[in-house]
Amino acid sequence: MKGALLVIDDEKNIRETLAKLLEEEGYYVKTAESIESSKKLIQSEYFHAVLLDIWLPDGDGLSLLSYIKTYLPDTSVIIITGHGKVEHAVKAIKEGAYDFLEKPFSMERLFLTVDRAVQEVLRKRATKSEEDELIGSSKPMMELKQIIEKIAKTNINVLLIGESGTGKELVARKIHELSERSQAPFVDINCASLPEDLIEAELFGYEKGAFTSAFARKQGKLELAHGGTLFLDEIGDMSLKAQAKLLRVLETKKFTRLGGTQTVYSEFRLICASNKDLRKEIKKGNFREDLYYRISAFIISLPPLRERGEDIILLAEHFLDKFSKEYKKPKKHLTEEAKALLMAYPWKGNVRELKNFIERLVILHTGEEIKAQDIKNLLGFLPAENYDALFEQKDLKTAKQEFEKLFLKRKLKEYNYDLKKVSQVINLDLSNLYRKIKQYNIQIEGG
Ligand SMILES: Nc1ncnc2c1ncn2[C@@H]1O[C@H](COP(=O)(O)OP(=O)(O)OP(=O)(O)O)[C@@H](O)[C@H]1O
Ligand SMILES: [Mg+2]
Known part of the structure; x- marks a missing residue:
C-alpha cells in the first residue's frame, strides 16, 4: 500500500471515480460525503492525506x-x-493545507499531487522516529550498542532478526546515523505490505509506459538509496521472483528500471530485517539460500523485551516523560508496585506494545503518581505470572470483586464490546451487566 487516503466530496460520481483511480494506483482509500461523516472517519482512522472539496452540503x-x-x-x-475559485485554495494553504487541485484536473496531476503529499508525511514521520534514542542498560542492550558502533563504519550487510516490536527498524536507522553515509538517504521498503508486482516497481522503478498506469518515469528505491542505506523490512515476505532479481543487483550493483534498457548503477549499504526464521523459510522453499548468505554477513538478533527485565522500567519511564511532554501533562512517576506489574507482564508485542500502552496511560491518567491499580485497569487483566496479586486482598469480598472486574473486562474485550453477546456467553442478564460495567468503571479500549 502506498498510503491511506480520505476523499471528501459531496458529488457521488467524483468521489467514486477518484477513489477508484487512487485504489488502482495502490492506495488504500476511504470516502465521505459530508462534514459529519468525515469527522467520524478522521477520529477513528489514520490517513496520510485527505482530499477535501471545499463545498460540502453541511458546511464549509x-x-x-x-x-x-x-x-x-x-x-x-x-x-x-471549483474552476476559478483559486482564492479559496490560497486561503486554505495559509491555514495549513498542503496543496490544491483546481477542477478540472488531469489524472497525472492528481497522482503527482497525492504522491508528493504522502511522501511529505512519510518524511515528517521518518525524521520524527530518527529522534528516537536506543534506550536500555541491560547486558544484551549494552552489547548491542557496542556492536552497532563497531559495524556502523563498515559496509557489511546486516540482517536484523527479532520478534515484532523489538526495535529492528530503530537499530537499522541507528546504524545509518552512525555511519559515514548519514548525510545520504536512508531508504526503507516494507516487503510485507506490498503485493509482488508493486515490490518490483518500488525497488527498481519504471520508465514511462512500462505498464498502463506508468505515466512518468519513477526512480526505484534501489536508485534513491545511492550513497546511503537501503533497509528491506520483512524480507522474508519477498516473493521468490523479486528475490532472484534482488540477488542479481547485489551481485552486480546494477539493474534496469521496469520497461527500460538503460543500466542504472547504485551503491548502497544493505540492512534487512525479518521476524520470520529465514533458515526455516529456506527449508520450506520460500527463501533463497544464496540470497540469505548475501544479506546475512552480519547477524544481529534482538532479544524480546521480557528477557531484559530492567529495560522495561527504563523504557516505561522514558516513554512516560516523552508522552507527558507531548500531551502537556504533569511529570508522572511509577510506584514500586506499578513497576513490579510492568516487569511481570509478558509484553508479547515488545517495545511497541509497551510504548503504546504508556501512551494510552498518559492520555487517560490524571495526577502524578501511577499506581498498580492504574496499570491493572488499563492492561485489562493480570499478567499470568502475577495472579498472586489477587491473593493479596485482605477480605474475600474485595478479592471477589477484583476478579469479577478482571473477568468482565476480559470477556468484553474478547467479544469486542458486544454487550448482548457477552451477556449470553457469561449468562448474566443485560441490565446486570450494564450495572457492573458502571460499578467497576470499566473502560472500552480500542485495538
Ligand atoms: N531500545 C529502544 N529504545 C527506545 N525505543 C525503542 C527501542 N526499541 C524499540 N523502540 C520503539 O518501539 C517501536 C517499535 O520498534 P521498531 O519499529 O523498530 O520494531 P520492529 O522490530 O521493526 O518491529 P516490526 O517487526 O513489528 O516491524 C518504535 O516506536 C521504536 O522507536
Ligand atoms: Mg519494523
Missing part, C-alpha cells in the same frame, strides 16, 4: 481543516476547488 469544507489538523497533525490536506 475549510472548517474541517482545523479539525483534521487536531486529529491527524501530520496529515497532508489537498484542497479540491
Whole structure:
C-alpha cells in the first residue's frame, strides 16, 4: 500500500471515480460525503492525506481543516476547488493545507499531487522516529550498542532478526546515523505490505509506459538509496521472483528500471530485517539460500523485551516523560508496585506494545503518581505470572470483586464490546451487566 487516503466530496460520481483511480494506483482509500461523516472517519482512522472539496452540503469544507489538523497533525490536506475559485485554495494553504487541485484536473496531476503529499508525511514521520534514542542498560542492550558502533563504519550487510516490536527498524536507522553515509538517504521498503508486482516497481522503478498506469518515469528505491542505506523490512515476505532479481543487483550493483534498457548503477549499504526464521523459510522453499548468505554477513538478533527485565522500567519511564511532554501533562512517576506489574507482564508485542500502552496511560491518567491499580485497569487483566496479586486482598469480598472486574473486562474485550453477546456467553442478564460495567468503571479500549 502506498498510503491511506480520505476523499471528501459531496458529488457521488467524483468521489467514486477518484477513489477508484487512487485504489488502482495502490492506495488504500476511504470516502465521505459530508462534514459529519468525515469527522467520524478522521477520529477513528489514520490517513496520510485527505482530499477535501471545499463545498460540502453541511458546511464549509475549510472548517474541517482545523479539525483534521487536531486529529491527524501530520496529515497532508489537498484542497479540491471549483474552476476559478483559486482564492479559496490560497486561503486554505495559509491555514495549513498542503496543496490544491483546481477542477478540472488531469489524472497525472492528481497522482503527482497525492504522491508528493504522502511522501511529505512519510518524511515528517521518518525524521520524527530518527529522534528516537536506543534506550536500555541491560547486558544484551549494552552489547548491542557496542556492536552497532563497531559495524556502523563498515559496509557489511546486516540482517536484523527479532520478534515484532523489538526495535529492528530503530537499530537499522541507528546504524545509518552512525555511519559515514548519514548525510545520504536512508531508504526503507516494507516487503510485507506490498503485493509482488508493486515490490518490483518500488525497488527498481519504471520508465514511462512500462505498464498502463506508468505515466512518468519513477526512480526505484534501489536508485534513491545511492550513497546511503537501503533497509528491506520483512524480507522474508519477498516473493521468490523479486528475490532472484534482488540477488542479481547485489551481485552486480546494477539493474534496469521496469520497461527500460538503460543500466542504472547504485551503491548502497544493505540492512534487512525479518521476524520470520529465514533458515526455516529456506527449508520450506520460500527463501533463497544464496540470497540469505548475501544479506546475512552480519547477524544481529534482538532479544524480546521480557528477557531484559530492567529495560522495561527504563523504557516505561522514558516513554512516560516523552508522552507527558507531548500531551502537556504533569511529570508522572511509577510506584514500586506499578513497576513490579510492568516487569511481570509478558509484553508479547515488545517495545511497541509497551510504548503504546504508556501512551494510552498518559492520555487517560490524571495526577502524578501511577499506581498498580492504574496499570491493572488499563492492561485489562493480570499478567499470568502475577495472579498472586489477587491473593493479596485482605477480605474475600474485595478479592471477589477484583476478579469479577478482571473477568468482565476480559470477556468484553474478547467479544469486542458486544454487550448482548457477552451477556449470553457469561449468562448474566443485560441490565446486570450494564450495572457492573458502571460499578467497576470499566473502560472500552480500542485495538
Ligand atoms: N531500545 C529502544 N529504545 C527506545 N525505543 C525503542 C527501542 N526499541 C524499540 N523502540 C520503539 O518501539 C517501536 C517499535 O520498534 P521498531 O519499529 O523498530 O520494531 P520492529 O522490530 O521493526 O518491529 P516490526 O517487526 O513489528 O516491524 C518504535 O516506536 C521504536 O522507536
Ligand atoms: Mg519494523
